[in-house]
Amino acid sequence: MKLITATTYEEMCQKAARVLAAQITLKPQSVLGLATGSTPIGIYQELVREYQEGKLNFSQVTTVNLDEYLGLSPENNQSYRYFMNQHLFNKVNIPKENTHVPNGQPQNPQEECRQYEELLAAVGPVDIQLLGIGNNGHIGFNEPCGHFPEFTHVVNLSESTIQANSRFFAHSSQVPRQAVSMGIGTIMKAKKILLVASGQGKAQIVYDMMFGPVTPQVPASLLRFHPDVTVFADQEAGALALAALSK
Ligand code: F6R
Numbered sequence: 112m113k114l115i116t117a118t119t120y121e122e123m124c125q126k127a128a129r130v131l132a133a134q135i136t137l138k139p140q141s142v143l144g145l146a147t148g149s150t151p152i153g154i155y156q157e158l159v160r161e162y163q164e165g166k167l168n169f170s171q172v173t174t175v176n177l178d179e180y181l182g183l184s185p186e187n188n189q190s191y192r193y194f195m196n197q198h199l200f201n202k203v204n205i206p207k208e209n210t211h212v213p214n215g216q217p218q219n220p221q222e223e224c225r226q227y228e229e230l231l232a233a234v235g236p237v238d239i240q241l242l243g244i245g246n247n248g249h250i251g252f253n254e255p256c257g258h259f260p261e262f263t264h265v266v267n268l269s270e271s272t273i274q275a276n277s278r279f280f281a282h283s284s285q286v287p288r289q290a291v292s293m294g295i296g297t298i299m300k301a302k303k304i305l306l307v308a309s310g311q312g313k314a315q316i317v318y319d320m321m322f323g324p325v326t327p328q329v330p331a332s333l334l335r336f337h338p339d340v341t342v343f344a345d346q347e348a349g350a351l352a353l354a355a356l357s358k
Contacts, residue, residue, distance in 0.1 A: 112321060112340045114356065116349040120309045124153030127241070127305050127343045132161055134239050134303075139171040144240030144298070145199075146177050146251075147191045150307045151241060155198040162203045169205035173234050177242070177251040177298070179213040180287040181220060181265065189279060190215055213263070213291040223291055224263040231263070231297060240301035244308050247271045248316050248329035252292035255328045261296030265289060295333055304340040306331070308348040317344055318351035 117123035131154070134141050145151070161167045176191060183190035192212040200210050211230060217223035231237075242250050249255070252266045260266075268276075268288055277283035298304070308317050320331040321342070327333075334340045344352065 112335050112337075112342060114321065114342045114344065114349060114352055116344050116346060116353055118346055120153060120345045123307065123309060123343050123345045124157055127307055128154045128157035128161070130305060130341070131158060131239060131241070132167055135167055135169065135172055138238065139168060140173070141171075141238045142173045142175065142234055142236070144177065144237040144293075144301055145174050145195065146241045146243050147194045148243040150243040150309050152198055154241070154307065159199065159202045167203070169203040171209075172205055173209045174200075174205065174211060175231055175234065175237060175293075176210075176212040178266075178290050178292040179215040181215055181217075181289040181291060182287045183215040185212075185215070187215075189285075215291070217291075220265045220289075220291060224265060227263045227291065227293075228297065231293070231300075235300065237301040239303045239305060240298055242298070242304060242306040242331075244306060244313060244316055244320065244331050245272055246275055246312060246316055248320060248331045250295070250298060250306070250331045250334070252290040253295050253298075253330040255330060257327060259296070259327050259330065259333050260292075260294040262294040263291065263297055264294055266292050295330055299333065299337055301337075302339065304334060304337055306334065306340065306342045308342065308344045310345070311347040311350075313344070313348040314351045317342065317348050318355060321352050322355055 185192040254269045325332045
């Protein structure tokens, strides 16, 4: 696991976006695994800027997103499908049919999970998977629990995630209690993983992921067993890990 730090959030996003831009340029038919949340927004802005400047072409790219809230329609402005359309898909030349986000309103959620795994097997392997990290160490919506979930599954969101994500909703009671998420095993199949973290609030969990025990209580810690993970952190999020590395 490699750590790349940046002085600011903007610089961190530029660095991570460059890796994605290089991937798309070298392999126009790339499969990108994408994340939502506040941290990747600056990366998507960079990619949109490069597209507008004529430097990037998304016409053959395929994307698969990590997760979606259960109960929210694609038109709901809190859904992850809506987020991706707003921040990236509507702003670049990616064909909509090449973009995949789990269905938040499936008739049968277990069947949706099975079908999403099938889809990932059909379009994959993912060339680069972009990840954020929750304050509790979750990646996708794989919450701390007794095991590392292997496949796409239905998750009961933890209280800490509901509280953390309530900043996007008018009230915490409106945060959906369940989501569909790729499993840790699904995520680990990506050829290359970029994990981005920003702000002081992430410093301890970035340290725990990199130096603490590998345990399902810190789901991101399993990434240490992946051969190609780069952590991009701004100065605040990377502070504790950087201090440990320079000892
Ligand atoms: C979202 C996702 C989550 C977020 C994490 C961090 O698709 O998979 O794991 O990456 O909750 O969110 P932010 O970036 O808002 O701190």
